[in-house]
Amino acid sequence: xxxxxxxxxxxxxLKATELRLGLLGSDERESKSGSGVTxxxxxxxxxxxxxxxxxxxxxxxxxxxxxxxxxxxTPPAKAQVVGWPPVRSYRKNxxxxxxxxSSDHHHHGNGGGMYVKVSMDGAPYLxxxxxxxxxxxxxxxxxxxxxxxxxxxxxxxxxxYSGSDYAPTYEDKxxxxxLLGDVPWEMFSSTxxxxxxxxxxxAKGLGCQ
Amino acid sequence: xxxxxxEVPGCGGDSQPPCPDQVLENVLENVLRFLTxxxxxxxxSLVCKSWYLAEALTRSELFxxxxxxxxxRRATERFRRVNSVVLxxxxxxxxxxxxxxxxxAHFTPWLxxxxxxxxxxxxxxxxxxxxxxDDLAQISHxxxxxxxxxxxxxxxxxxxxxxxxxxxxxxxxVLDLIEDEVEDDDVVDWLSCFPDxxxxxxxLSFDCVELPINFDALERLVARSPNLKQLRLNQFVSIGQxxxxxxxxxxxxxLGTGSFSPPESWVPGEQEPDYRAAFAACSxxxxxxxxxxxxxxxxxxxxxxxxxxxxxxxSYANLNAEELKAVVCHCYKLQTLWVLxxxxxxxxxxVATTCKDLTELRVFPIDAREDxxxxxxxVGLIAIAEGCRKLQSILYFCQRMTNAAVxxxxxxxxxxxxxxxxxxxxxxxxHLTNEPMDEGFGAIVMNCKKLTRLAVSGLLTDRAFGxxxxxxxxxxxxxxxxxxxxxxxxxxxxxxxxxxxxxxxxDSPFGDSALRxxxxxxxxxxxxxxxxxxxxxxxSREISKALPQLVVEVFRSGLAAVRDEDEFVDTxxxxxxxxxxxxxxxxxxxxx
Numbered sequence: 001x002x003x004x005x006x007x008x009x010x011x012x013x014l015k016a017t018e019l020r021l022g023l024l025g026s027d028e029r030e031s032k033s034g035s036g037v038t039x040x041x042x043x044x045x046x047x048x049x050x051x052x053x054x055x056x057x058x059x060x061x062x063x064x065x066x067x068x069x070x071x072x073x074t075p076p077a078k079a080q081v082v083g084w085p086p087v088r089s090y091r092k093n094x095x096x097x098x099x100x101x102s103s104d105h106h107h108h109g110n111g112g113g114m115y116v117k118v119s120m121d122g123a124p125y126l127x128x129x130x131x132x133x134x135x136x137x138x139x140x141x142x143x144x145x146x147x148x149x150x151x152x153x154x155x156x157x158x159x160x161y162s163g164s165d166y167a168p169t170y171e172d173k174x175x176x177x178x179l180l181g182d183v184p185w186e187m188f189s190s191t192x193x194x195x196x197x198x199x200x201x202x203a204k205g206l207g208c209q
Numbered sequence: 210x211x212x213x214x215x216e217v218p219g220c221g222g223d224s225q226p227p228c229p230d231q232v233l234e235n236v237l238e239n240v241l242r243f244l245t246x247x248x249x250x251x252x253x254s255l256v257c258k259s260w261y262l263a264e265a266l267t268r269s270e271l272f273x274x275x276x277x278x279x280x281x282r283r284a285t286e287r288f289r290r291v292n293s294v295v296l297x298x299x300x301x302x303x304x305x306x307x308x309x310x311x312x313x314a315h316f317t318p319w320l321x322x323x324x325x326x327x328x329x330x331x332x333x334x335x336x337x338x339x340x341x342x343d344d345l346a347q348i349s350h351x352x353x354x355x356x357x358x359x360x361x362x363x364x365x366x367x368x369x370x371x372x373x374x375x376x377x378x379x380x381x382x383v384l385d386l387i388e389d390e391v392e393d394d395d396v397v398d399w400l401s402c403f404p405d406x407x408x409x410x411x412x413l414s415f416d417c418v419e420l421p422i423n424f425d426a427l428e429r430l431v432a433r434s435p436n437l438k439q440l441r442l443n444q445f446v447s448i449g450q451x452x453x454x455x456x457x458x459x460x461x462x463x464l465g466t467g468s469f470s471p472p473e474s475w476v477p478g479e480q481e482p483d484y485r486a487a488f489a490a491c492s493x494x495x496x497x498x499x500x501x502x503x504x505x506x507x508x509x510x511x512x513x514x515x516x517x518x519x520x521x522x523x524s525y526a527n528l529n530a531e532e533l534k535a536v537v538c539h540c541y542k543l544q545t546l547w548v549l550x551x552x553x554x555x556x557x558x559x560v561a562t563t564c565k566d567l568t569e570l571r572v573f574p575i576d577a578r579e580d581x582x583x584x585x586x587x588v589g590l591i592a593i594a595e596g597c598r599k600l601q602s603i604l605y606f607c608q609r610m611t612n613a614a615v616x617x618x619x620x621x622x623x624x625x626x627x628x629x630x631x632x633x634x635x636x637x638x639x640h641l642t643n644e645p646m647d648e649g650f651g652a653i654v655m656n657c658k659k660l661t662r663l664a665v666s667g668l669l670t671d672r673a674f675g676x677x678x679x680x681x682x683x684x685x686x687x688x689x690x691x692x693x694x695x696x697x698x699x700x701x702x703x704x705x706x707x708x709x710x711x712x713x714x715x716d717s718p719f720g721d722s723a724l725r726x727x728x729x730x731x732x733x734x735x736x737x738x739x740x741x742x743x744x745x746x747x748x749s750r751e752i753s754k755a756l757p758q759l760v761v762e763v764f765r766s767g768l769a770a771v772r773d774e775d776e777f778v779d780t781x782x783x784x785x786x787x788x789x790x791x792x793x794x795x796x797x798x799x800x801x
Contacts, residue, residue: 083305083715084690085606085633087577088362090388090417091524094444095549095575099503099527119394127310127390147310 089115093128114189120148120166120197131189137181144168148197155181160203167203170195179203234263241267266290273297274735276314276338277760280788281322292331293357294323298338300738300782302713304362307740307780309764311795316340318793324351332357332383339363342370349377356409357383367392368420372399379404382436385414393420401426410434414441416465416499421445432457438493441465444501447472452482459490466499469507469526484510498522498547505532515539522547524573530555537563547571550584550606557589561596568624570597571604579633583608587615587640594618602627609640610667615649619656628653629664635691638668645669651676654684661708664688674698678705686711696723703727713738721748724781728752731759736784744778746771752783753801760786761801762794771799 093115114132127147134140141152153164160179161167168180172191180188180195241264244250254264270293271284285291298314316338323330330352340363348355355378360366368391374381400423403410408430415422422445431437431454438461442451446467455461471481484507488494494514503526518540523533524547533548533556543564548556550572560567570593572585586609593600594614600622610632618625630650638645646667654660654677663684665673669692677684678701685708693699699719702709703726712734720743731737731752746763753761763771765779790800 081579081635081716083302083307084579084635085574085577085631086305086688086690087573087606088304088388089306090362090390091573092577094501094525095577099505117393 089128089130092130116170116192116194118144118147118195118197120150121199121202129195131192134189136185137188141168141180144195144197150197152197153200155179161200165200166197167200168195169198169203230259234259237263238267245270247272269293270295270332275784275786276319277788277791278735278784278786281319283787285322285326289326291327292329293334294319294327294330294332295334295336296338297336300713300736301337302715302738302740303337307715309795309797312798313791313793313795314338315793316344320344320347320351328352329354331355332359334359334361335363336361337363339365340370341365342367342373345370346373346377349373352378354380356380357385359383359385359387360389361387362389364390365392367395368397368399368418369395371418372397372402375399375402376404380409382409383412384410385412385439385441386417387414389417391418391420396420398423398426400430403430406433408434409436411436412439412463413437414439414465416441416443416467418443424450428453428457434458437461439463439496442467442499444468447475448484448504448507449475449482452484452487455487455491460493461491462493463496463520464491464494464499465522466497466501468502469500470502470504485513489513492517494518496520496522500526503527508532508536511536512539516542518543520545523552524549524571527551527575528556529553530559534559540564541566543567545569547573549573549575551575553584554586554589554592557585558592558596561592564597566599567593567597568599569602570600572606573604574606574633577606577633579635581608581633583633587611587613590614591617594621598622599624601625604629604631604664606631606633608633608637610637610646610649611639611641612644612646612649612652613639613641615646616652619649619652623657624659625653625657626659627662628657628660629662629688630666631664632667636668645673647673647676651680654680658683660684662686665692666690667692669698670694671698671701674701678702681706683708685709687713689714689717691716693717693719696720696726699723700726703730709733710735712736714740714742716741718743721745721751724748724752728755731756731783732785734785736782738780738782740780742781744781746773746775746778749778749781749783750801758785758787758789759783760790762798763801764798770797 115128115130118127118129129140129143129147131140134143137155145152150166151164152166152168153161155161169177170180170188170192171177171194173193177196237260241250241253244253247270250264250268254261265287266289268288269291271288271291272295273279273284274297276296276298296316296319299308299312302308303312314337316335324347328351331354333348334357340360345366348358358374358381366389374384410430420443422443424446427446431440437458440454440458440461440463442465444467446454448466448469448471451466455464488510491514495517497511497514497518497520500523505528515536516539519542521536521540521543527549529551530553533552537543537546537560541563544566546560546564546567546569548571557572560570572589574581574583576582585605585607590605590610591614593603594617598621601624603625604627610630615630632646639649646665647670650663650665650669650673653663660681661683663677663681663686665688671694674693674697677687681687681702682705684706687702687706687709696719698717699714700723702712703723707730709730710733719739724739724744725748727737749761749763753759761781761783763778763781765771765775771778794800
């Protein structure tokens with residue numbers, strides 16, 4: 001399997017890239033999971049990408065992106081700004097299938113959104129998250145953390161998500177529940193039907209299938 | 210009425226003639242019963258003490274625009290005979306993921322108070338509040354006369370709550386679920402729970418309940434609901450099933466179709482019902498919406514009813530100009546139209562040609578991203594301006610606009626009350642002249658004397674806000690995003706717009722000095738929202754100290770609360786309140 005090589009490109013080591021921006025409990029986690037950092041074979045983001053990370057406390061211009069969204073300096077497309085244009089997520093979500101051709105084909109995709117439902121164990125409600133605005137796992141994980149006010153821990157291939165009580169999982173189109181990060185991003189985003197932020201204890205047996 | 214009146218000394222007993230004061234009170238109460246406008250009622254209550262009391266006794270609809278502005282206890286103590294409540298919770302920007310998911314606006318404490326104070330309660334209307342299944346059960350148990358539940362943009366409940374409501378509220382007339390986030394962990398067949406021997410249902414809307422339904426149960430429900438006039442289905446109802454419903458309910462006035470397409474299992478060439486005849490039989494139909502997953506071939510089925518339609522919502526239907534034209538050319542009575550921009554300028558030109566009575570138009574983007582193509586432009590706007598002179602309300606998403614078009618609309622549509630233009634690409638100027646959009650919006654506030662709601666976009670300098678401050682006296686709601694050059698812009702608005710009640714601003718370079726400029730006015734407003742501006746923690750504190758009856762909430766994106774050492778504040782949300790800081794704020798929301 002070439003998984004090792006293909007995973008080199010995906011850095012889920014959020015601490016090293018300092019995507020956390022001083023969130024609660026981050027200091028605690030540092031001391032606990034020290035060894036987990038070096039063990040990872042994933043490389044840190046290059047210098048240029050780090051420069052683009054917005055900080056909530058520096059003086060800002062209206063152009064700075066919100067919510068710590070990682071601004072990737074290299075690709076040509078603009079990173080999406082949260083909540084702009086101001087179209088309710090209910091509406092965006094329902095634009096995915098606005099037309100059918102009278103044969104059996106479904107006409108997908110020009111809704112500009114790939115919304116999947118996300119639930120969290122213990123939280124009394126579901127939310128929907130737009131996968132199409134993210135390009136890699138760290139961004140998605142950050143968004144999930146923001147959305148559910150929870151810390152998700154660090155991913156490693158062998159141990160799954162360590163350092164937190166929760167692990168993000170998803171159901172793929174075959175109905176299997178997988179750990180987020182087990183497959184390449186593109187495969188994930190095209191097969192993910194819904195996500196669930198599971199308690200770590202329950203997530204133990206998952207993934208790496 | 211008499212049982213609630215305080216004892217008036219010397220005027221008790223049936224044997225004595227009522228004293229003059231009591232006669233006056235009787236008359237007043239009887240007259241006030243006819244006053245429905247809450248603004249009129251508020252004015253009445255300020256005349257004098259006895260008018261205040263009389264008004265309080267006769268107010269039957271309680272409207273609370275911000276659930277944190279007043280407590281349930283205070284409201285129920287003043288107004289004793291309420292049978293209908295309207296409660297609004299989160300501010301509008303919560304719809305665009307700008308608010309922490311866990312924030313507040315819980316219905317439960319209000320419900321507890323209402324259950325005790327208004328056992329005769331008949332109607333509840335909530336917007337942007339969290340209501341749980343337990344709350345729905347509580348409603349069913351506490352209010353034996355309960356008749357109408359309308360939930361708009363709410364969350365926290367699921368089908369099990371709906372099932373309880375359906376089965377226990379025997380007098381239920383209205384159950385309207387509009388754009389709510391409905392939990393789907395636990396799928397209960399709630400449609401089967403309505404009373405078997407018939408219902409009083411007049412309106413049932415569940416398009417936002419994105420779960421498969423028991424269609425047979427729905428069909429039987431419609432059959433035993435003779436008063437049903439409004440039915441809005443979800444996308445799990447195919448067109449064939451729709452047919453079966455409307456032939457049983459030709460008395461419908463409002464219909465939200467489900468998926469306007471045959472089910473997966475349908476084989477082309479199979480015999481299909483006469484959809485056209487079914488629609489033709491619905492001679493009272495005035496409102497159509499839905500059209501999810503539309504197969505445009507089926508659209509001709511609605512032609513027979515188009516001549517009666519006053520409201521048409523195609524905003525989930527990807528129609529091109531030709532397809533829209535074929536429908537609207539029959540819709541000469543249309544007043545409200547919602548479409549996607551896939552209809553293009555050409556589609557809007559067709560609307561302008563036929564729909565001379567149009568009062569509300571909304572054009573939504575099929576691709577709601579900043580750098581999307583955008584299929585309508587100033588051409589469509591000008592056509593509408595010239596053809597639909599009675600226009601009162603417009604929401605228009607586009608990527609290209611000109612000042613000239615906006616000016617044209619301001620000059621031709623004198624009745625404009627709501628003008629919301631969203632140029633999706635940030636900071637975009639007039640695409641022909643490259644000028645800022647200042648003059649266009651300036652013309653709107655100058656020429657549209659009835660304007661109460663304005664949303665601006667595109668490249669805007671302080672000049673635009675100078676116009677708004679100077680001419681926007683009637684504006685009550687203002688939305689600003691990615692606009693303005695300096696604090697002056699916000700100062701113009703706060704100093705000039707004396708009727709401003711709701712101000713929502715994001716990503717604009719306004720700081721503490723501008724914030725101070727509104728101190729004289731904040732008590733007259735429902736709220737001020739500022740996110741990603743240049744407000745500091747210190748500046749926010751100043752406001753909070755200066756205005757003790759203002760609740761000043763600050764929060765930031767991410768998990769943590771705003772710390773003392775933070776210089777800037779991500780989001781400032783402040784509102785007047787009689788109650789002081791609320792006690793249900795989560796830890797990441799800090800109240801100064």
